[in-house]
Amino acid sequence: MNFKELQKVKIEQIEHILKESLPKVQGEQNIIVEAMEYSLLAGGKRIRPMLMQETYRMFQGEQEELLHLFMAAMEMIHTYSLVHDDLPAMDDDEYRRGRKTTHIVYGEDMGILAGDALLNYAFETAASAFEKFPQESLKIGKAIQILGKKAGIFGMIGGQVVDVQSTGKQISGETLEFIYRLKTGALIEASMMIGAVLAGAGTEEISGMEKIAQKIGMAFQIQDDILDVTSTTQVLGKPVKSDEKNEKMTYVVWKGLDKAKEEVEELSREAIKELRKYHPKDTYLEELLESLIYREK
Amino acid sequence: MNFKELQKVKIEQIEHILKESLPKVQGEQNIIVEAMEYSLLAGGKRIRPMLMQETYRMFQGEQEELLHLFMAAMEMIHTYSLVHDDLPAMDDDEYRRGRKTTHIVYGEDMGILAGDALLNYAFETAASAFEKFPQESLKIGKAIQILGKKAGIFGMIGGQVVDVQSTGKQISGETLEFIYRLKTGALIEASMMIGAVLAGAGTEEISGMEKIAQKIGMAFQIQDDILDVTSTTQVLGKPVKSDEKNEKMTYVVWKGLDKAKEEVEELSREAIKELRKYHPKDTYLEELLESLIYREK
Numbered sequence: 001m002n003f004k005e006l007q008k009v010k011i012e013q014i015e016h017i018l019k020e021s022l023p024k025v026q027g028e029q030n031i032i033v034e035a036m037e038y039s040l041l042a043g044g045k046r047i048r049p050m051l052m053q054e055t056y057r058m059f060q061g062e063q064e065e066l067l068h069l070f071m072a073a074m075e076m077i078h079t080y081s082l083v084h085d086d087l088p089a090m091d092d093d094e095y096r097r098g099r100k101t102t103h104i105v106y107g108e109d110m111g112i113l114a115g116d117a118l119l120n121y122a123f124e125t126a127a128s129a130f131e132k133f134p135q136e137s138l139k140i141g142k143a144i145q146i147l148g149k150k151a152g153i154f155g156m157i158g159g160q161v162v163d164v165q166s167t168g169k170q171i172s173g174e175t176l177e178f179i180y181r182l183k184t185g186a187l188i189e190a191s192m193m194i195g196a197v198l199a200g201a202g203t204e205e206i207s208g209m210e211k212i213a214q215k216i217g218m219a220f221q222i223q224d225d226i227l228d229v230t231s232t233t234q235v236l237g238k239p240v241k242s243d244e245k246n247e248k249m250t251y252v253v254w255k256g257l258d259k260a261k262e263e264v265e266e267l268s269r270e271a272i273k274e275l276r277k278y279h280p281k282d283t284y285l286e287e288l289l290e291s292l293i294y295r296e297k
Numbered sequence: 298m299n300f301k302e303l304q305k306v307k308i309e310q311i312e313h314i315l316k317e318s319l320p321k322v323q324g325e326q327n328i329i330v331e332a333m334e335y336s337l338l339a340g341g342k343r344i345r346p347m348l349m350q351e352t353y354r355m356f357q358g359e360q361e362e363l364l365h366l367f368m369a370a371m372e373m374i375h376t377y378s379l380v381h382d383d384l385p386a387m388d389d390d391e392y393r394r395g396r397k398t399t400h401i402v403y404g405e406d407m408g409i410l411a412g413d414a415l416l417n418y419a420f421e422t423a424a425s426a427f428e429k430f431p432q433e434s435l436k437i438g439k440a441i442q443i444l445g446k447k448a449g450i451f452g453m454i455g456g457q458v459v460d461v462q463s464t465g466k467q468i469s470g471e472t473l474e475f476i477y478r479l480k481t482g483a484l485i486e487a488s489m490m491i492g493a494v495l496a497g498a499g500t501e502e503i504s505g506m507e508k509i510a511q512k513i514g515m516a517f518q519i520q521d522d523i524l525d526v527t528s529t530t531q532v533l534g535k536p537v538k539s540d541e542k543n544e545k546m547t548y549v550v551w552k553g554l555d556k557a558k559e560e561v562e563e564l565s566r567e568a569i570k571e572l573r574k575y576h577p578k579d580t581y582l583e584e585l586l587e588s589l590i591y592r593e594k
Contacts, residue, residue: 023450023451025450025451027455028455028458028459028462028472028475029450029454029455029456029458029459029479031458031462032450032454032455032458033450036450080413084409084410084413087386087409088386089384089385089404089405089406089408089409090406090409107386108386109386109387109461110458110461111386112381112384112386112387112409113381113454113457113458113461115413116377116381116412116413116416116454117449117450117454117458119413119416119417120416120445120448120449120450120454121445121449121450123420123441123445124442124445124446124449127438127441127442127444127445128442130435130438130439130441130442131442134435134438137434137435137438138427138431138434140438141424141427141431141434141437141438142427144420144424144427144441145421145424145425145427145428147424148417148418148420148421148424149421151417152414152417152418152421153320153322153326153329153330153333153414153417153418154320154322157326157329157410157413157414157417158324158325158326158329159326160410161325161326161328161329161407161410161414162325162326164406164407164410165325165328175325178325182326
């Protein structure tokens with residue numbers, strides 16, 4: 001199988017894991033599980049669970065079932081953040097990836113509750129690992145700590161807060177980097193770190209993954225800014241030049257298009273170089289990173 | 298010290314624990330910590346952490362510091378649920394306990410994010426126990442599992458979902474009981490269960506606490522319905538007869554005032570009788586339960 005075929009298979013596997021991760025409730029609260037499923041199974045690149053899985057594999061982890069609990073938990077946290085981000089009081093988006101957003105389909109109250117439920121269920125899912133793998137409780141504890149920290153006010157939520165506060169304001173390049181590092185970067189860092197932790201990697205390796213993931217997250221986000229300027233609406237599936245129209249501070253606005261492209265290349269090159277220290281010949285992971293960064297949409 | 302004096306001291310201790318539990322951020326995301334603190338330190342009876350603490354003491358737990366992490370986590374979860382409940386798309390409340398609600402002070406977007414941040418930080422706080430008490434990781438894992446389950450769709454959120462769906466509709470007494478058991482009861486159950494788990498109690502004892510807490514939670518909630526009919530606005534600090542005005546289904550509407558009062562007495566008597574099996578002479582805990590149930594407001 002070539003890279004594209006392999007990636008497709010892996011995404012299908014992740015979709016299956018996500019589907020299986022949700023509870024099968026037969027009760028009065030059924031509607032919330034429906035709303036959780038609607039948002040969790042809305043497609044997407046599944047970058048976070050995929051990076052977690054590949055990092056786990058790189059460090060020769062062998063308990064797939066344990067890993068799957070955390071892959072699902074991670075994607076639930078990412079999904080809840082999108083559901084809440086789309087709410088009228090936040091970005092007020094009616095569509096995401098061509099589908100109606102959760103609060104449009106289920107109502108604003110259920111949108112809030114479905115987000116809460118996904119966040120809570122992420123930790124429930126991760127914590128269920130204690131029962132299933134009691135002999136791994138130290139690893140599980142460490143992984144839950146990372147998940148909490150990188151999703152919280154020192155991670156993703158912290159980035160969202162500053163992003164919300166910056167809307168419609170002139171912000172500095174430093175603030176922009178802060179937002180990117182936390183809002184997008186933190187969960188990518190957590191994904192690779194947790195993959196390493198669960199596979200039994202050591203402290204140095206875990207912090208190595210954190211640094212690599214930081215570069216990947218930043219490159220990914222800068223590429224987003226670049227595509228808004230260089231792509232077409234047809235390819236991107238959403239309006240281009242929207243940042244300019246909204247007078248939004250972006251990496252391209254800050255440093256210019258050429259410098260932004262250079263930065264993506266440098267970050268990407270550094271990330272791959274660092275990765276090779278841990279696993280010299282992991283061509284799938286390298287191709288994955290390049291496909292994530294140098295993407296067309 | 299008599300009961301009232303002792304209770305006052307204990308509440309002050311809990312306030313201190315909560316205050317210490319919040320992060321001291323010096324960064325761009327400061328505002329979110331302010332909003333978390335505003336809602337977490339807004340007073341209240343602190344029923345959940347107090348029941349956790351007393352259950353812990355009853356089972357001779359001796360690691361106060363470990364307990365405190367979970368007391369704080371529990372109150373954070375309770376608080377986030379209030380912050381989200383007050384949002385315009387939910388109950389749309391501008392005041393709670395005589396203070397402006399979080400979204401009124403900080404804006405609706407920050408209200409959503411502060412709730413998310415409190416829920417996330419609850420799990421972060423609980424998970425920080427792994428680092429501080431690595432030798433207790435099995436207990437900690439079990440406690441986090443209970444916290445997640447009782448706060449989620451099979452617990453508090455499940456109750457909220459059905460409550461939101463029932464608004465303005467005729468519901469059955471059974472649905473009312475379902476809502477009370479999950480929305481109010483689940484966190485009270487979790488509080489006593491976690492107190493027992495952390496103190497090293499056995500499976501039978503933990504499930505005993507769950508059953509006792511279920512009765513306490515139900516009695517507490519029925520008393521709420523009774524007070525709405527029998528109290529005065531001055532004593533209660535909020536409008537009385539509001540349930541009747543809103544044509545809301547309550548236990549009093551369902552069974553009548555006398556039967557509701559009987560039910561509270563029976564539940565309370567049963568709970569205390571059960572408790573005495575575990576600790577024959579815990580007068581503080583008994584007085585606490587009675588003061589929580591037979592309260593004036």
